[in-house]
Amino acid sequence: MEKQELKSLKKRYLIWLYKATKEELDKIERKFTQVEIDNFLLKEINRLDTEGKVAKFIADLETYIRTKEKEGNEQKFSGKELKPQYIFLELKLKAVEKAIAKELGEDALKEIKLLYEMEMIERIIKSREH
Numbered sequence: 001m002e003k004q005e006l007k008s009l010k011k012r013y014l015i016w017l018y019k020a021t022k023e024e025l026d027k028i029e030r031k032f033t034q035v036e037i038d039n040f041l042l043k044e045i046n047r048l049d050t051e052g053k054v055a056k057f058i059a060d061l062e063t064y065i066r067t068k069e070k071e072g073n074e075q076k077f078s079g080k081e082l083k084p085q086y087i088f089l090e091l092k093l094k095a096v097e098k099a100i101a102k103e104l105g106e107d108a109l110k111e112i113k114l115l116y117e118m119e120m121i122e123r124i125i126k127s128r129e130h
Contacts, residue, residue, distance in 0.1 A: 011108075014100045018112055019119075021096055025089045026120075031072030038065045 001009075042061055049058065076086050100109045 007103075010103055014096065014103060015112055015115075017096050018093075018100060019116055021089065021093045022116055025093055028072065028075045028086060028089075031068050031075070035065055035069045035072065038068070 038061070042058065042065060045054070045058055045061070049055070075083070077083060097109055100112060
């Protein structure tokens, strides 16, 4: 196999590894960012509903937020300590990023991070209600 083909194989593997690891970590972390935004929305809706006409929906939203927060905490923490699985994912992502920088360069790492972000945004924009 030619040197360029080997480099292409490594690049594809590193991109896949970055994507898979980052997605797994993001599944946990997004619960916390979503809860933060959801709490802001809840506060705003409460403020705007001066006549209490949507109290049932507000209560449903509060339940939804608490459930999401509980799930996030269960995935990330054991008591007050980070779970070993979570720590492993963080360390693995750092190691993958270092491997990308070593094999492909810092610019490639920046590009892969940007491509990942663009892919996630595109997924959101293209998602359809079923």
